[in-house]
Amino acid sequence: MKSFLKILIFNIVILSFYALYANMGIPQVKPEAPPKEEKLDLGSMTMDQFIALGDKIYNGKGTCTLCHNPVGGRAPVLDAVGSIAADRLKDARYKGKATSPEEYLRESMVDTSAFVVTGFGVTGTNDTKSPMPDVSTGAIGLSPAEIDAVIAYLQKKAGAEVTVKIPTEAPEAKEGGEAAPAAPAKTPEEVIAKYACGACHIIGKEQGALGPDLSKIGASKNEAYLRQAILDPDAVIAKNCPGAPCAPGMMPKDFADKMTASEMEMLVKFMVKSK
Amino acid sequence: MILTGIKKVTCLTLLFLLFIAWGGPHVSLQFSGVTVANAEEYAAKSEGAATEAAPAKAEGEKKAEYPPAPKLTEADYPKVKGFNGRIMIWLAAQLHLWFAAFVLAVPIFVLILEGIGMATKDERYDKMAYEFIKVSLTAYSITAIFGGLLVFSLIIFYPDFMKYMTGLFSSTMLAYAFLFFAESASLYIYYYGWHWLHDGFRKWVHLTIGLILNGVGTTLMFLANAWVTFMMSPGGVDPAGAFQGDHWAVIHNFLWNPLNLHRVIANIAYGGSVIGAYAAYKFLSATTKEDRAHYDWMGYTANVIAVSGLLPLPFAGYWLTKEMYAYSQQMGITLMGGIFAWLFIIQAVLIGALFLSANYYLWCGMARSQGAVRYTKYIKYIAVAIIGSFLVWFTPHTLVMTNQELKALGGPYHKYLGPLGIMPAKNTAVNIMILFTYLSFMLYRRCNKIATVSWAPAGNAAQAAIYVAAIANIVFLGVYHGYFTNTPFKVAASVPQVVSTLFVIIFCAIIDAFMYKGAKEVAPLQWGKVPDRSQYALFMLAISFTWLMGLMGYIRSGIRQHWHVYTIMRDNSVDAYTPTIGYAAQVVTLATMIFMAIVIFIFWLSNISAKKAH
Numbered sequence: 001m002k003s004f005l006k007i008l009i010f011n012i013v014i015l016s017f018y019a020l021y022a023n024m025g026i027p028q029v030k031p032e033a034p035p036k037e038e039k040l041d042l043g044s045m046t047m048d049q050f051i052a053l054g055d056k057i058y059n060g061k062g063t064c065t066l067c068h069n070p071v072g073g074r075a076p077v078l079d080a081v082g083s084i085a086a087d088r089l090k091d092a093r094y095k096g097k098a099t100s101p102e103e104y105l106r107e108s109m110v111d112t113s114a115f116v117v118t119g120f121g122v123t124g125t126n127d128t129k130s131p132m133p134d135v136s137t138g139a140i141g142l143s144p145a146e147i148d149a150v151i152a153y154l155q156k157k158a159g160a161e162v163t164v165k166i167p168t169e170a171p172e173a174k175e176g177g178e179a180a181p182a183a184p185a186k187t188p189e190e191v192i193a194k195y196a197c198g199a200c201h202i203i204g205k206e207q208g209a210l211g212p213d214l215s216k217i218g219a220s221k222n223e224a225y226l227r228q229a230i231l232d233p234d235a236v237i238a239k240n241c242p243g244a245p246c247a248p249g250m251m252p253k254d255f256a257d258k259m260t261a262s263e264m265e266m267l268v269k270f271m272v273k274s275k
Numbered sequence: 276m277i278l279t280g281i282k283k284v285t286c287l288t289l290l291f292l293l294f295i296a297w298g299g300p301h302v303s304l305q306f307s308g309v310t311v312a313n314a315e316e317y318a319a320k321s322e323g324a325a326t327e328a329a330p331a332k333a334e335g336e337k338k339a340e341y342p343p344a345p346k347l348t349e350a351d352y353p354k355v356k357g358f359n360g361r362i363m364i365w366l367a368a369q370l371h372l373w374f375a376a377f378v379l380a381v382p383i384f385v386l387i388l389e390g391i392g393m394a395t396k397d398e399r400y401d402k403m404a405y406e407f408i409k410v411s412l413t414a415y416s417i418t419a420i421f422g423g424l425l426v427f428s429l430i431i432f433y434p435d436f437m438k439y440m441t442g443l444f445s446s447t448m449l450a451y452a453f454l455f456f457a458e459s460a461s462l463y464i465y466y467y468g469w470h471w472l473h474d475g476f477r478k479w480v481h482l483t484i485g486l487i488l489n490g491v492g493t494t495l496m497f498l499a500n501a502w503v504t505f506m507m508s509p510g511g512v513d514p515a516g517a518f519q520g521d522h523w524a525v526i527h528n529f530l531w532n533p534l535n536l537h538r539v540i541a542n543i544a545y546g547g548s549v550i551g552a553y554a555a556y557k558f559l560s561a562t563t564k565e566d567r568a569h570y571d572w573m574g575y576t577a578n579v580i581a582v583s584g585l586l587p588l589p590f591a592g593y594w595l596t597k598e599m600y601a602y603s604q605q606m607g608i609t610l611m612g613g614i615f616a617w618l619f620i621i622q623a624v625l626i627g628a629l630f631l632s633a634n635y636y637l638w639c640g641m642a643r644s645q646g647a648v649r650y651t652k653y654i655k656y657i658a659v660a661i662i663g664s665f666l667v668w669f670t671p672h673t674l675v676m677t678n679q680e681l682k683a684l685g686g687p688y689h690k691y692l693g694p695l696g697i698m699p700a701k702n703t704a705v706n707i708m709i710l711f712t713y714l715s716f717m718l719y720r721r722c723n724k725i726a727t728v729s730w731a732p733a734g735n736a737a738q739a740a741i742y743v744a745a746i747a748n749i750v751f752l753g754v755y756h757g758y759f760t761n762t763p764f765k766v767a768a769s770v771p772q773v774v775s776t777l778f779v780i781i782f783c784a785i786i787d788a789f790m791y792k793g794a795k796e797v798a799p800l801q802w803g804k805v806p807d808r809s810q811y812a813l814f815m816l817a818i819s820f821t822w823l824m825g826l827m828g829y830i831r832s833g834i835r836q837h838w839h840v841y842t843i844m845r846d847n848s849v850d851a852y853t854p855t856i857g858y859a860a861q862v863v864t865l866a867t868m869i870f871m872a873i874v875i876f877i878f879w880l881s882n883i884s885a886k887k888a889h
Binding site: 002012018021023063066130138 | 560853879
């Protein structure tokens with residue numbers, strides 16, 4: 001019995017040490033929530049909003065920065081790819097079908113081995129095969145509209161002319177994507193994600209940089225003002241947008257048609273409490 | 276005589292396999308409402324449909340026949356008040372896996388021990404092998420209980436997922452069920468027939484049954500592995516998840532073989548560690564010298580088995596990880612560079628604990644022979660090398676720093692210590708740990724012997740030279756690739772490093788075998804004459820293995836993220852998010868406690884059973 005107890009205590013001490021170490025000895029990183037299924041309203045989107053969407057996809061759902069970052073050296077940094085795409089088309093190693101920089105960028109995301117930057121190919125293939133997956137399929141699964149948004153973002157990022165056009169129709173619903181039909185949101189965070197408020201505003205955990213900062217909006221505006229700002233955004237134009245005065249027509253006007261009453265109320269109450 | 280015996284075993288095994296093969300094609304396959312007599316007819320049916328109809332029509336029929344993976348909503352996941360489906364399945368799966376690993380591993384080394392006992396005519400091996408299989412027999416029924424709990428939980432909480440998987444794997448699931456009968460039958464005959472089939476030709480029959488038991492058991496595991504790896508790297512289906520008509524492609528998916536190899540080796544290491552814990556328990560409870568000697572010997576043998584599995588395990592794990600990267604770079608980066616990266620620091624602690632425990636046990640074991648005093652002076656150097664390697668493995672790549680600390684360091688990584696956090700340094704550390712553990716084993720093995728061959732000094736010098744050359748090579752490769760190459764080439768050092776390590780082990784083992792042939796015994800081994808604290812090292816091995824397996828199970832499953840079947844079938848349940856490492860550690864700790872409680876209960880059962888027999 002004495003041995004039994006000793007062994008039992010020994011077991012518990014070791015297991016407790018492991019559990020405590022895993023909880024307190026290393027940083028607890030909370031993984032990101034699975035990507036939400038959202039409906040894009042491309043019809044009322046401005047080019048700046050479209051580029052902001054591309055930024056969001058590039059740094060989020062697209063998981064581009066997992067490899068395309070300056071630290072890991074696993075894939076080329078894409079800061080200038082929007083402007084050097086034309087040179088790639090002239091490169092002797094290019095074996096794709098694109099005829100314009102915009103087509104090259106699109107092709108590079110789906111037919112990833114059409115051009116492999118020197119030193120970044122699969123080992124043993126002499127840079128003829130890229131390890132990058134087709135972003136339109138699999139776990140990433142970007143829709144054509146989302147790919148276009150990323151192209152617009154890359155062109156803007158490189159200081160090149162943004163040649164891509166905003167698609168006129170909403171993309172098809174896609175598993176795991178931003179474009180599938182959305183169920184009514186259940187929390188303010190879901191409302192913010194569903195209607196992409198964060199593409200322009202600083203709100204909740206989102207860090208948009210086009211519209212007014214809403215992180216402390218409840219300190220200066222009341223419930224009625226905020227409700228009106230959603231239903232009729234041009235009724236009162238805010239003064240301070242990042243970098244420039246706010247302009248009429250920037251904010252989509254059809255939230256009254258798209259949002260459910262409960263979503264509207266959740267969002268308004270959330271903003272009122274944001275002080 | 277041995278050769279004749281092996282022929283007998285081979286013939287008997289072939290007869291059994293022929294019997295299975297004859298029965299195989301007559302098992303009906305059912306998929307999406309289509310029942311056919313056998314796989315060939317099934318394939319012919321598909322081909323016939325394709326040739327008779329126009330291509331477009333055939334395509335349409337194919338799609339209708341093989342539906343894509345369902346797209347689920349939160350409402351598709353039933354809820355049971357008071358139960359969390361994910362935790363329920365997590366616990367059931369983990370406990371099932373631990374027990375299954377144990378009951379699959381034990382027959383492997385029982386068969387080997389029985390064979391050794393037969394060849395050497397040393398009854399001790401036979402007795403020990405019998406005791407091993409006796410322990411695993413109780414665990415066998417518990418494995419089945421947790422397997423049943425797992426299946427019922429999956430059906431209750433994830434019915435649509437199970438329906439999809441059952442549709443794809445109906446044939447393997449049926450095969451699994453039938454093989455389970457074969458496994459049970461062979462295990463019971465093997466165990467209950469141990470004494471009946473003890474002598475003469477009957478012993479060969481017994482060995483054959485043991486071989487069949489292992490063959491069936493391993494096949495069972497491979498089938499279950501196919502389900503698991505399909506969820507990670509689906510094969511044989513189109514991008515929407517619709518079956519393409521080739522069952523083998525579904526089974527033989529991208530990660531199947533790497534996982535098969537990893538699990539076989541890990542099971543052996545794990546089975547050895549649990550048996551070691553059993554021996555330690557019995558040793559500490561023993562009241563007679565004979566019992567202490569017997570269980571000391573059993574514990575030593577179990578430790579040798581566990582370490583034999585532990586040494587190649589990092590290489591098998593490395594291959595599995597490499598294949599994950601090859602299958603999906605995104606999955607690979609999520610594994611090693613995403614939120615799971617910190618888990619490998621915990622893994623380093625566990626691996627360090629495993630290596631130190633195994634070595635500590637060997638060092639304590641030197642107390643069994645007075646001849647060991649010649650080697651005890653080297654222990655401190657081995658300990659320094661292992662702890663140094665452990666610290667390298669323990670070094671994280673990225674540090675959590677304040678802005679001021681970041682500024683003071685000049686970036687997120689330290690110029691000289693930063694590369695210790697990446698693969699070349701980790702590979703270097705693990706290879707050196709393995710080499711020094713093997714050195715401990717070599718010293719232990721020769722502690723009661725003196726080589727009598729004339730070339731012994733030259734043999735020792737050759738071994739020392741090969742050790743120094745291999746370590747220099749491993750360190751050079753680690754430093755060069757760690758500090759002077761770009762990311763895509765960082766892992767290029769791993770294969771030559773592994774080859775160096777394997778070369779040392781094989782080369783030294785061969786030299787030792789010849790050098791100590793007919794060696795003089797300087798002082799006999801006195802089994803039972805080890806300090807009690809050495810037995811806690813065996814417990815440490817078992818606990819650490821168990822906990823580590825649980826945590827690795829979390830990461831293997833977690834890298835699928837919010838997918839039931841990666842990229843094909845999305846998990847839309849409320850539990851689709853990835854839990855934090857701390858939370859996972861709590862669940863794994865709870866599961867380990869349940870597991871250890873049941874294991875100690877089994878040990879206790881075997882104790883009272885022995886008392887009754889006595």
